[in-house]
Amino acid sequence: MTDDGAGAVSDLIAGDQIVIAGDTQTYSIVSVVNGATEQTATIFPALVQTTIADADAVTVTAAHKLAFVFQKDAVQCVSREFENFEQLRRMGAPVQRIAHKSGMVISVQYNGYHALGNWHISLLAGAAVEPLKEGGIVRILT
């Protein structure tokens, strides 16, 4: 979707919810590419209405808390041990463990120097919210 009414390059941002005049579907902005005088936005879900015309009004939902309902398969979350950890472990330092009871891989590390100092926890992870056919997310506006 190209928005040529965008006066400022930061007009729409990812996560915005928009309504297009004459359409009952709301759309979420997945990403935007800013041009000099226009923005090209990727929206979700795909455009439902086929009769949208140039210059149809687009309304952006005002600031709102993100309460929402969703189905588990709509959101995937993955974490990994950092690739250098095993190598560092073989070298004898730093002392590291992986905490993963919660399903997430959290690296726990002691960096030496002195007993009290320099403890470290880190997380290497990613999440994807794919428009799965079997999954869905609905905002509860408030």
Add this chain to the structure above:
Amino acid sequence: MANEINALVDNLSVVVDEQWSKTCVMPMLCSQDYNDSMSSGGQGSIITMLDIKETEAPNTLIPGYYPNAANVSDVVQVTRPLSLDYYKEKNFQLTSKDLDDLKALVVPKTVARNVNALVEDFDRYIYGKVMEYAYQSVGTVGGDPFASGISILSDAAGLLDDASTPNEDRYFVVDVFNNNKATGLSTFQEADKAGPAHTLLTNQIAFAVNYGWYKSNNVPTHTPGGAR
């Protein structure tokens, strides 16, 4: 000393697990079926997730049929890319009292605070992704969705049904203010009385409204980029 440090790091990993499990919301609710946790990766690595093909009608069999090893169409998987683009850390010092706590597997306050910071940040990271793929919305901005009932959740369920969303593993994530409003409603109070002790506290309330019910302090406010 080295052995003692090893033991302390072991204990730290245990208490970090404990604290993380207590406070995180979204990672616990997300699908982690693709989480081959002991594989390593680098920042920005792309994980290829395998997703089982959607349900298809079963094949018709005839007497004498013998399964054909080549016929695996029902388990063909599709792949989805996922970028490991979250890589953050917390560094901290522990006092001698903290180390004593750690030896006893008590979560030191310093550890709890640092784990909480990581949890909150990661929850927000996921919330940001969720906002980009919300399918629809119910309610009105500035409205009071739980003023007199929970019909808004039924409305949301209807939209999920329209999208052919499975009935199982549905969750409602709510900010603290609206959680407090909702749990004051008679629906919840009656469920609380009907259930075991601490029904509201332990999220057993979920089954009264057909959603897993999770209160989160980290639910963000989304402010749009600009006015039309």
